[in-house]
Amino acid sequence: MQRAVRCAPSVHNTRPWSLEVHGHRAVLSRRTDQQLDRHDITGRDQLISCGAALTNLELAVREIGWAATAEPGDSPEVIGVIRGDDRAEPTDLERARYAAIARRTSDRRPFAPQPLTEEVRAHLRDAAGVPPVHAQWVHGQQKALLLARSLHFAARAYHDDREYQRELAMWTVAPGMTGDLGLRHEALGARGVPAVGLVTSTTHLPDESRLASWIAAESVLVLSAPGDRHRAAVRTGQAMQTAWLDATSAGLAASVMTQPLHLPEVAHALRRQLELSGEPMVIMRFGHPAEPEDPPD
Ligand SMILES: Cc1cc2nc3c(=O)[nH]c(=O)nc-3n(C[C@H](O)[C@H](O)[C@H](O)COP(=O)(O)O)c2cc1C
Known part of the structure; x- marks a missing residue:
């Protein structure tokens, strides 16, 4: 169970959770000692991350042959309690x-x-669109261009925000360094859509029209949910992780971005332009993995 939870994706790879197992009861709680004051002011991304970890926990309980029963937590820090009282094959x-x-x-x-x-x-x-979460593909050139404009606007804002960049640098693990937490520098996207998904001060920003054509050529899914509430964020994390695992099972590749959605003007514009039914929470991109690149001669 610990291993499955550890493998969950998390904002800046902060793994903002803790897991305690007492008998047949596993309690996943949120940790608040690693706040991202610039990236994740409301803590929403950390709740989404905890939702992804909760999905992994449930699957681990099912894998060892228990019917996983979810119980609500008894404090706001408890993300979920999973009980395994009865045997049931996965x-x-x-x-x-x-x-x-x-x-x-x-x-x-x-x-x-x-x-x-x-x-x-x-x-x-359908895997990601489990109520209250709504999942919607970005269809066609026009919507791709609108999304590209918003992503480009956000990318420029983060690129020039020194306090933001200081925090991101603190959470980035340089090549050759080891570390359990934090983003590996070499895993960050330098080309294509991901280049505007986690912008550093050295990111080369593509122009809007190129970005729009890349978005139109990929499968980009926007997850939205009602408001900024605790439960909606956890459910978004569960939905995101379920779709991500299904894509992985099918041999597909994926990455997610939330960085642009933390700018209120971007969230507001996307909600209107993409006709979303709720607050945009996560942007996911899916595709067939590229062939590994040949090392330079
Ligand atoms: C809530 C959440 C927000 C994230 N936001 C971004 C993002 O804005 N840009 C990005 O490139 N990756 C983002 N990620 C991906 C994480 O950086 C990634 O999951 C983490 O570094 C662990 O790496 P892994 O997914 O390869 O296991 C996010 C992940 C989660 C769960």
């Missing part, structure tokens, strides 16, 4: 999701040009 889908936990990773490279089939897109949208 389903094939749960097994496949559990097996994907250790293989899931953020792939911030540009994807191979081959598009996803409509069947796969429908599956991923």
Whole structure:
């Protein structure tokens, strides 16, 4: 269970949770000792991360043959309590999701040009669109251009924000350094859509029209949920992780971004322009993984 929870994605790889297991009861709590004051002012991304960890925990309990029963926590710091009182074999889908936990990773490279089939897109949208979370693909050139404009605007703002960049640098693990927490520098996206998904002070920003054509060529899914409430954020994390695990099982690559959505003007514009039913919480991109690049001669 600890291993499965550790593998969950988290904002800046902060792993903002703790897990305690007492008998048949596993309690996942939020840790608040590693706040990201510049990136995640409201703590929403940390709650989304905890939601992803909760999904992994449930799958781990199912994998060892218990019917996972969820109980509400008794304090705001408790994200979820999973009880395993009765034996029950996991389903094939749960097994496949559990097996994907250790293989899931953020792939911030540009994807191979081959598009996803409509069947796969429908599956991923349904996996992520579990109420109160709504999942919507970014369809067509026009919507891609609107999203590109917002991402570009946010990228410029973060690029020039020195306090923001100081915090991001503190959470970035330089090449050759080891560390359990934090973003590995070499895993950050330098090209394509991910280049505007986590902007550092040295990121080369693409122009809006190139960005729009990259977005239109990828499968970009926007997860929205009602308001900035605690429960909606946790549920978003669960939905995000379920779709990410299903994509991994299917041999697909994915990465997520929330950085642009923390600017209120960007969140507001996207909600209106993409006709979202709630607050945009996470942008996910899916595709076929690119072939590994040859090392330079
Ligand atoms: C709530 C949340 C927000 C994230 N925001 C971003 C983001 O804005 N940009 C980005 O490139 N990655 C983002 N990530 C991905 C994390 O950086 C990544 O999960 C973490 O570094 C661990 O790496 P892994 O996913 O390869 O295991 C986010 C992940 C989560 C769960």
